[in-house]
Amino acid sequence: MSTVYCALVHHPVVDRQGEEVTTSVTNLDVHDIARSARTYGLKGYFVVSPIEAQHPVVQRIVDHWCSGAGRHRFPERGEAIALVRVCLSVDDAIAEIQAEEGKTPRLVVTSAKAGPNRTSYAEEAELLRAGSQPTLLLFGTGHGLSDRVLKRADACLEPIQGPSNFNHLSVRAAVAITLDRLFAVKSSANSPI
Template identity: 35%
Template structure:
């Protein structure tokens, strides 16, 4: 994989509701496929789905088992390739521990949000940092109304928001992941 030093995590917990209260969000099948595909296209290392609820984890595991089975591979080989990058985790901390265990060092953590933060960086800045291949990077995506501010404050960087043609920037996490991976890792931008 070209971008072996890039990992992503989709957080179903911690997440926030519209009032800023902590919640656990539900998994959607589209998040599995529609985020795994750009992960494969941009050759990242691992796509973590963080889900602490056992009933939700069961659904995710069943989908992973099918697409990683011989039947799933035969049915859709490209889906098999994309889904093979997915790893299920209970917690965000488990993701960090797994990356450290596998690579020997903690990753630089990069948050994503529709708002700017004091440690907001540009796509150009992060793309150049990734291309140095000196550090590992974990790009964290939130669900519902985003990642709680107390967790965001622990991240090394926050990517600048995705702006469209106007003021409206409330994209689905699937759209945001694809756009962000393209801006950071596309060979057209290097």
């Protein structure tokens, strides 16, 4: 089984007009994605922001829940937040994984947009089960990852689609759905709801 990490990318991402921008870190993204990452067994969650002034904001959340007052009130929250690492760029996240695992991670990107050469969740799940190379799953903010990130990926997952034509999931929901599709434990009970 591959060792899997995820990253929430605040740069380079695009805005509504397709211009490359940098978005702000949010408290909710740090918490909710950490909880999903911990639930599905990821080894780390990188918050990628080139704005150094935002790094202490993330670090304060980590410190509060991992060693501060929050640790005693909700220890399980700290267990999830402990996966959070903050870094300046996608390349820094790759370098950190490489240093830790001794191998360069496969880059797997996500997007709400359909396009050519998308990988199905079943295919990717199989690769993760069979693989020994670490994997970094990238999620975007704003209006999604910029083309220069999408282009360097080893795989681009197919978009999540519901039965409606509404295609505006939050990134937190998209992370949870993606991880469930890749790592869910199959229930043997076919319990009708």
